[in-house]
Amino acid sequence: MDLGERVAVVTGSGRGLGRAYAEALAAAGAAVVVNDLDADCAEETVAAITGAGGRAVAHVGPVGPTATADELVDRAVSEFGRLDVMCTNAGALRDRTLLKLGDDEMDMVLDSHIRGTITCGRAAGRQFREQGDGGRLILIGSPAGQLGSFGQTAYAASKAAIIGLVRVWSVELARIEVTVNAVIPKALTRMAATIPALAEVVEQVEAGGPVPEHLRHNGTGTVSDVAPLVVYLSAAESAKVTGQYFGFGGDRFSVWAHPSEAFVTHRTGGWSADQLAEDFAGFTDHLRSHLPAD
Numbered sequence: 001m002d003l004g005e006r007v008a009v010v011t012g013s014g015r016g017l018g019r020a021y022a023e024a025l026a027a028a029g030a031a032v033v034v035n036d037l038d039a040d041c042a043e044e045t046v047a048a049i050t051g052a053g054g055r056a057v058a059h060v061g062p063v064g065p066t067a068t069a070d071e072l073v074d075r076a077v078s079e080f081g082r083l084d085v086m087c088t089n090a091g092a093l094r095d096r097t098l099l100k101l102g103d104d105e106m107d108m109v110l111d112s113h114i115r116g117t118i119t120c121g122r123a124a125g126r127q128f129r130e131q132g133d134g135g136r137l138i139l140i141g142s143p144a145g146q147l148g149s150f151g152q153t154a155y156a157a158s159k160a161a162i163i164g165l166v167r168v169w170s171v172e173l174a175r176i177e178v179t180v181n182a183v184i185p186k187a188l189t190r191m192a193a194t195i196p197a198l199a200e201v202v203e204q205v206e207a208g209g210p211v212p213e214h215l216r217h218n219g220t221g222t223v224s225d226v227a228p229l230v231v232y233l234s235a236a237e238s239a240k241v242t243g244q245y246f247g248f249g250g251d252r253f254s255v256w257a258h259p260s261e262a263f264v265t266h267r268t269g270g271w272s273a274d275q276l277a278e279d280f281a282g283f284t285d286h287l288r289s290h291l292p293a294d
Contacts, residue, residue: 004029012090014041024227026054063116113158134177170243186249221250
C-alpha cells in the first residue's frame, strides 16, 4: 500500500504502539511527525525511520494544550508541505480505583486522552479544510473504554469518550471528506505488563520469544500486529470507511457494533415507581430471552 504522497502526525510515538504506527506509516512511504514527551525516545524513533530510508522529524511536547496540537500540524506543513493523517495515540495511564483516584491523576489522564484528542483533531481538521482534499483522523481507543477495566476509572472514561468523538466527528467532517475511525488495539506493551497475568509473557516477547498461540487467537499480539490497520485507514483505499471502531490485535480483527436499544416498551400515561417495580420482572425476562447465549 503506497502512502508516498501522504504526511502523518502520530502522537505518543516514541515507543510502544505509537512507534509501531509511525514506523509502519513511514515504511509505506508516508512522511511522519513523531511526537512524544520523551525527547530521546522520539529521536530514537526518527532515527529508526530515517535509517530505514523513511522520512520523519521529531516534535517533543505534551498533548492536551492547543499550542502543542497547532505546533504539530504546523511542523508537518513546514517540513513536508501538508498534512493527511492525524493519529491520536498519546495518553497517560494511572492504575487507580474510583475511591483512590486523586484529582491530579484524574486530570493528567483525562487531559492527555480527551483534551489531547480534541485539540489534535481540531487542529488537523482545520488544516484538512484549508487544503480542501480530505484527510484522516485515526483515534486510538481501548478495550477498557468498551468493556470497562477494574482500577481504570479515568482511563476507561477517556477511552469511552473517544468513541463518542468518532460518532460526532464522522458526521461533522464528512462534508469536507475527512474520515474518522478508532482503532481498539490489544498488544503486549509496557501497559499490558502491569496486568499480573501478562507480565511474564510481555517479558518473554520483549526478549524475542513468540506470543503464545492462544493469546494471538484471542486478539493479543505484538505492537507491530496492530500497525497494518493504521496504514490501511491512512490510505486512499479506505476513503469510504468512517465512523467505525475496530478491534485489532494478534490474529483477530473485529468491528464493534454501534449502540442500540436492547429493549423498548410503552405504557400509556407513563410509569410510577411502583409500576416500574412490578414491570421490571417482565423486562428482565424479556431481555434474557433476547440476549445471545455465551
